[in-house]
Amino acid sequence: MNNYIISSMKIDLISLFSSDGFEIPFNFKISSKEQALDITADVVGILKNFSGMAHLEADVGVVINTQCARCLEPVKSEIEFTIIEKVEDDENLDGSLLDVGNIVLQNIHLNLPIRFVCDPNCKGLCPKCGANLNNGLCKCDNEIVDERFSVLKKLLD
Ligand SMILES: [Zn+2]
Ligand SMILES: [Zn+2]
Structure with missing residues (x-):
């Protein structure tokens, strides 16, 4: 898969469920922009068929461009985390299409600090x-x- 910036990333799970142990590796870059929060993430991961259940594992590196909560000057911040989760019938599963991009974005929001400051002493x-x-x-x-x-x-x- 090419590593270009996208706003959505869906993977069809039909082939994943063709046999136990089947794996679908993926690698993409996703971005989202909301108000003063500009997010770009590099995602490298794999979907695994684990006894008929889809397991998702992904390493996510996020670059956040936003503004300082105190002085409003631009702030660039980076975070990294790993997602390990079972894919169950949820809002990100549309038939056999899994919205991996949205799962990643949801996890990014869970991992973001409440506010960004340019410097602790700002x-x-x-x-x-x-x-x-x-x-x-x-x-x-x-x-x-x-x-x-x-x-x-x-x-x-
Ligand atoms: Zn003044
Ligand atoms: Zn500041």
Whole structure:
């Protein structure tokens, strides 16, 4: 199979069930784009007929291009994981056609971190003026500091 980028990957299980122990190796690259999440995955795996049951094994390498949850700057992240599962009558099985691409995408979403940050110490954006605080303090921050001082001053007075 060619390793080009696709949005769907379906494998017909008819030949898989022709004999016990039959195997269908596969290798594809899949991509998905939703809102700020741009995902590309390299998938190498095999479908096995294990006593009449289809077993799926796949190594998935994912590159995620998204934005930092705090400062909105672009973030590139990579994760790798292995899928090992029994294929049963589910939403990904349409007759004898198994939507391996969708199984992979579902597993990618299970393995994604809840949020991405450009750096654990990212300072984020100023809630007042929207300035990226990683590039230095904005004037609003000085005002906040001034306010604190003025409260202290009142208390002292
Ligand atoms: Zn950031
Ligand atoms: Zn500001």
